Amino acid sequence: xxxxEKRQRGRPRAFNGPSEANSVQSLDRAxxxxxxxxxxxxxxxSEVSARSGLAASTxxxxxxTLQNHGMVEFDTGxxxxxxxxETYRMGAAFLRRRKLxxxxxxxxxxxxxxxxxxxxxGVAEDDCVVFVSQVExxxxxxxxxxxGTRSPFHASGIGKAVLAHLEPERVxxxxxxxxxxxFTDKTLSDxxxxxxxxxxxxxxxxxxxxxxxxxxxRCVAAAIFNEFGEPIGGVSVSGPTVRVTPERxxxxxxxxxxAAAEVTRMIGGTTG
Numbered sequence: 001x002x003x004x005e006k007r008q009r010g011r012p013r014a015f016n017g018p019s020e021a022n023s024v025q026s027l028d029r030a031x032x033x034x035x036x037x038x039x040x041x042x043x044x045x046s047e048v049s050a051r052s053g054l055a056a057s058t059x060x061x062x063x064x065t066l067q068n069h070g071m072v073e074f075d076t077g078x079x080x081x082x083x084x085x086e087t088y089r090m091g092a093a094f095l096r097r098r099k100l101x102x103x104x105x106x107x108x109x110x111x112x113x114x115x116x117x118x119x120x121x122g123v124a125e126d127d128c129v130v131f132v133s134q135v136e137x138x139x140x141x142x143x144x145x146x147x148g149t150r151s152p153f154h155a156s157g158i159g160k161a162v163l164a165h166l167e168p169e170r171v172x173x174x175x176x177x178x179x180x181x182x183f184t185d186k187t188l189s190d191x192x193x194x195x196x197x198x199x200x201x202x203x204x205x206x207x208x209x210x211x212x213x214x215x216x217x218r219c220v221a222a223a224i225f226n227e228f229g230e231p232i233g234g235v236s237v238s239g240p241t242v243r244v245t246p247e248r249x250x251x252x253x254x255x256x257x258x259a260a261a262e263v264t265r266m267i268g269g270t271t272g
Contacts, residue, residue: 029054030062037063037072038087042080100224100233101133103266108135108235111259115252117239118143119259120219122151122158124233127178129159132233143217143238154180154194155187157209157221158234161260163194164201165223165231171198187212206253211241218244220252222260225269232269235260 029052036051037043048063049056063081066072070086101121108119112135120143121133128150153159153174163171175191182189188197201207209219221236237256238244244252264271 026062029058030066033059033062034066034071034083034087037066037081038083040082042075042078042082044080048081100263100267104133104224104235104263105135107259107262107266108133111135111235111237111255112137114255115237117237117244117252120158120221120236120238121263122156122233122236124153124159124162124231125150127174128152129156129162129233137239139239139243143219143240151213152178152181154178154189155183155209155213157207157219157236157238158223160194160198160201160207160209161221161223161234161236162231164198164207165225168195183213184211184215186210204253205257208249208253209236209238216241218249220244220249220256222253222257224260224267225264225271227268227270229270235263 112119122129180189188194206222219238223231
């Protein structure tokens, strides 16, 4: 009798397992169940079912799928479901990004003041760079990237700074997936030209987006590294070509490189 009751608490008495259609509704239900499990300190199947208002068989399908992805865990002894380690990893990723934004702000402010141009912070995603923070210059004509703006790796200063510090095999995988779209007549849209530029970037420690994404705009960037020495994003300075001239690149480049190194240090990263 006790065994039967424990089975009911952890899983339905009868479960035939037909797969539910992969739909937005299923995703919504799974996320609702995940939130319910996260709020508890170990819940039985019947408790999750009652709180979600869903049938036990449906809840069980959702829970086992979440379990396969490490999002929830099932204690076979107590027959209880609890939050999984993968949710911690994802939450930690958010905290790392938040820490990165907060700690980079003061460095970006100083970089903007020293260069007179807009300072940007971007993080690397699977196939692009996402701009997450910006300190704008006081100049009337200036660069502007709304937080959340995405830019291809091969056509952005931060993107190229990140690629320069990845293994060639990884770079190839990224570029095959994302492609090499040409945005201007200066976009490096072929592998040999981009590879040559990446080698130069890695050697000197900073990159240049020379009107490769937006005509009339230049960007100077350097990579930020995590505790494993992996490039996770970068800091950049961007402005119109009339102010960010070729002659100024040698001055701005080391400043951006030093700023990125400072952010790396502040988040506990290492350049290896």
